[in-house]
Amino acid sequence: MASIAARRLGKELKEIHSEGCPVGINLVKADDFETWWFTIEVMGESEYKGEVYTLQFRFDGQYPISSPAVQFVITDGRQAPIHPHVYSNGHICASILGNEWSPVLSVTAVCVTLQSMLASCKKKERPADNDRYVRHAPDNPKKTQFHYDDDTV
């Protein structure tokens, strides 16, 4: 693991431990600088009231120059939220995880963005191409070229 990612993630983890996560986000496990898990919950009134989801972050040695691979966890009885941008295999179509990633973003900033993506959802439904995508999806969502064609949700 190159030091650039370890140093930056070390700082982020220290900040999470000293200041805590944003409301509705909780750190589950961050034992190394390769994979972290968080729970995410939408606060207040929303389609997802009372539902808790688990997010997985995978980092390569070039983080934050290279974006983290972020997805919802769907093992051990956990499910991905039903949302027009979330596939049933946990992959998320969100521009900040793809072509709008910026190295000034952070793990908690991504969590908050995904939280508000859920919060603003009006209708719980899977993406139209869910079955086709899930059948051929790579293990790592970063290998998918998503088209970001909907700014409304």
Added chain:
Amino acid sequence: MKVTIKHWHAVAQWRWDTGKSEPNSDDSEGDVCGICRVPFEGCCPTCKMPGDDCPLIWGECTHIFHMHCLLKWLGTAASKQQCPMDRRTWGMPTKFSLVAVPC
């Protein structure tokens, strides 16, 4: 009483003159590189010594980063040559002067 100075050490401090607030103000985000989160006066993760060998770079948009951090970002296709802060095309100001000043 007569004092004889036998030995003395000069101590100096420096910081980059970013044209921004006081060095120790509470503007916590303002004094670190947004990419590596290390203070400007420290060095980027690939350097060992801060100072002239690990300088800052200042964009037209007025955002500042460690030069090495920014160049690493601009060297990726994903950057689209944009500033990480505001996604404007990265450009160097025509009048570029960033010097370390004693404080």
